[in-house]
Every structure is written in C-alpha cells, then in structure tokens.
Amino acid sequence: MYTAGATVCLAPPVSSLRADARRRLKIGPRAAASARRSDGRRPEPPARGPVQVHGAPKGGSPARSTAAMAAGGGEVKYIHSKESTKTLLKSEALYEYMLNTMVYPRENEHLRELRLITEQHTYGFMLSPPDEEQLLSLLLKVMGARNTIEVGVFTGGSVLATALAIPDDGRIVAIDVSREYFDLGRPVIEKAGVAHKVDFREGPALPILADLLADAGNEGAFDFAFVDADKDNYGNYHEQLLRLVRVGGVLAYDNTLWGGSVALPDDAPLTEVDRGIREAIRAFNARVAADARVEAVQLPVADGITLCRRVV
Numbered sequence: 277m278y279t280a281g282a283t284v285c286l287a288p289p290v291s292s293l294r295a296d297a298r299r300r301l302k303i304g305p306r307a308a309a310s311a312r313r314s315d316g317r318r319p320e321p322p323a324r325g326p327v328q329v330h331g332a333p334k335g336g337s338p339a340r341s342t343a344a345m346a347a348g349g350g351e352v353k354y355i356h357s358k359e360s361t362k363t364l365l366k367s368e369a370l371y372e373y374m375l376n377t378m379v380y381p382r383e384n385e386h387l388r389e390l391r392l393i394t395e396q397h398t399y400g401f402m403l404s405p406p407d408e409e410q411l412l413s414l415l416l417k418v419m420g421a422r423n424t425i426e427v428g429v430f431t432g433g434s435v436l437a438t439a440l441a442i443p444d445d446g447r448i449v450a451i452d453v454s455r456e457y458f459d460l461g462r463p464v465i466e467k468a469g470v471a472h473k474v475d476f477r478e479g480p481a482l483p484i485l486a487d488l489l490a491d492a493g494n495e496g497a498f499d500f501a502f503v504d505a506d507k508d509n510y511g512n513y514h515e516q517l518l519r520l521v522r523v524g525g526v527l528a529y530d531n532t533l534w535g536g537s538v539a540l541p542d543d544a545p546l547t548e549v550d551r552g553i554r555e556a557i558r559a560f561n562a563r564v565a566a567d568a569r570v571e572a573v574q575l576p577v578a579d580g581i582t583l584c585r586r587v588v
C-alpha cells in the first residue's frame with residue numbers, strides 16, 4: 277500500500293519486479309510498482325541520465341573507464357586527477373562485487389532471514405537493500421543512538437537493523453499505516469531478541485508524530501529518525517522530526533534520488549505516479565538544501581539517502 281498525501285492508494289495487483297532487479301535498476305519501490313504496465317507486461321527500465329566514470333573528462337565527452345581504456349589499448353589515465361569527476365559508475369557488476377565482498381558476508385543472520393521472507397512478498401521491493409541497512413547500522417553505532425523514530429516500517433527490515441544497532445535499553449517508535457506488513461517480520465524480530473525495543477504504532481505518521489509532540493517531554497528526546505514512507509509528506513515529517521530529534525541528532529530520508537529521475541529532463545517519459553513523486557522529492561531536496569537548521573549530505577547509496585544533522 278502506498279500513500280500520496282492523505283490519500284491511500286493500492287498498488288496495482290500484479291506481480292512485482294524482483295527485489296534484486298529493482299536494486300540493480302536502482303529504482304525506488306514506488307517507481308517499481310508504478311513502472312508495471314497496465315497490460316501486465318514488464319516495462320522498460322527507466323531512462324537514466326548520463327553517467328561518468330573515473331577518468332572521464334569533466335563536462336565531458338563519452339566516458340571510458342580506466343579498465344576499458346586499458347583493454348582497448350588506449351591511453352591509461354590516473355583514476356583520480358583534476359580532469360576527472362569523482363563519481364561511481366552505476367554498474368551492475370560493481371554493485372554485485374560490493375554486495376558479495378562487504379555486505380552479504382557480514383549480514384546479520386536475522387536480517388538475512390527477514391530479507392529472504394520479504395523478497396517473497398508482492399511488494400518485497402519496498403525493503404531497504406542490505407547495503408543501506410549496513411550503513412544505517414554503522415551510523416547508529418557511531419552516533420551512540422538510543423532512542424529513534426522510524427516512519428514507514430513495512431516488514432521491519434530497517435527497524436530490525438536499528439534494533440540490533442542500539443543498546444538493550446534503546447527504543448524505536450516505529451510507525452506504519454499497515455500492521456499487517458509488520459506482522460510478517462515481527463517473528464524474526466522476536467527471534468533476534470530485540471522486539472522489546474520496538475514500539476510499533478499503527479496509523480498515518482503525521483498525527484502519530486503530532487501526538488508525540490503533544491508531550492513536551494518528547495521534544496529533543498530522540499537521537500535519530502529514519503523516514504521511508506509517503507514522499508509527499510517528507511517536508512511535513514521534517515518539520516515534526518526537527519522538534520523530536522535532539523540538536524546533534526540525525527534525520528535520514530530514503531529514496532531522495534528516486535531512481536535518478538530527479539535529474540532527468542522535466543518532460544522525460546515517466547508514469548504519472550513517478551512524475552508526482554519525482555516532483556515531491558525535488559521539492560524536498562531543494563528545501564533541505566536551503567535549510568540552515570540542518571547540516572545535510574546527499575548519499576548516492578541505494579535509491580539515495582539524505583542525512584541531516586540538526587544544528588539548532
């Protein structure tokens with residue numbers, strides 16, 4: 277189930293793109309759902325913007341990787357130089373390499389079990405990928421986070437990653453409109469021995485966050501918030517969470533590059549749903565970029581993650 281503003285809409289009841297396919301295409305969950313065609317056939321992957329690789333000239337002409345140049349007998353350039361753009365190629369092989377080298381071998385057994393269960397679900401593509409869970413986990417530990425909020429729980433992948441990363445007396449207020457999704461993952465969270473840290477609240481997040489704010493004791497009481505729900509409301513969540521998360525705490529927003537669509541031309545061929553989300557995400561990114569209350573960074577990890585540290 278997805279929500280657009282206050283409107284709850286059902287995703288089309290057709291088979292989903294496999295989670296790994298979505299991950300490879302780097303498209304967001306809602307994009308993947310909406311990318312399905314009404315005739316039931318698998319859609320074309322979304323158009324991508326130009327990609328530069330290390331060694332490609334800035335402003336540049338067709339990118340060639342150092343390896344490709346070497347293989348082709350061309351001039352081999354330094355990977356980093358003043359002529360190159362420091363960005364990563366969106367390469368499936370590179371992503372597989374990263375998963376196989378650093379992510380899967382270190383994946384917690386319960387997170388893996390939950391991932392495999394969730395991938396069987398029609399909307400399993402909504403789960404955050406394991407490299408993202410790994411990043412959240414490390415961040416939470418580095419911060420020494422104890423009390424957190426999660427907006428958009430689904431089956432609980434990122435909640436479990438959080439629960440495993442915070443101390444035994446830590447707490448996650450985990451909000452989702454659907455208890456049914458969460459009930460799928462709950463047994464794994466219980467098996468992992470961290471269910472006591474999860475305070476699941478069912479319902480639309482805006483009024484639940486408003487309820488939290490009604491208690492003055494909750495102002496600045498949280499160390500971290502992860503937002504991964506309806507994109508139209510990211511700006512509203514930002515305002516509420518800036519009061520709930522302490523100065524020095526972190527607000528993390530998922531899907532802030534929306535499959536790369538934010539950088540596509542305005543008239544790029546997108547579904548109506550994706551165009552709407554793309555505009556919501558663009559507006560949110562512009563808002564954060566101009567927000568002096570936070571120090572922000574945009575990470576090109578997974579579908580794009582924006583980290584905001586509250587500074588005032």
Ligand SMILES: C[S@@+](CC[C@H](N)C(=O)[O-])C[C@H]1O[C@@H](n2cnc3c(N)ncnc32)[C@H](O)[C@@H]1O
Nearest residue numbers: 279403404428430433434452453480481504505
């Ligand atoms: C992408 S999924 C969350 C994935 C999860 N964070 C993870 O890493 O596995 C988005 C979730 O947001 C929930 N959601 C959508 N709109 C919401 C709203 N207004 N309030 C609360 N939850 C909402 C959906 O029910 C869905 O479970």
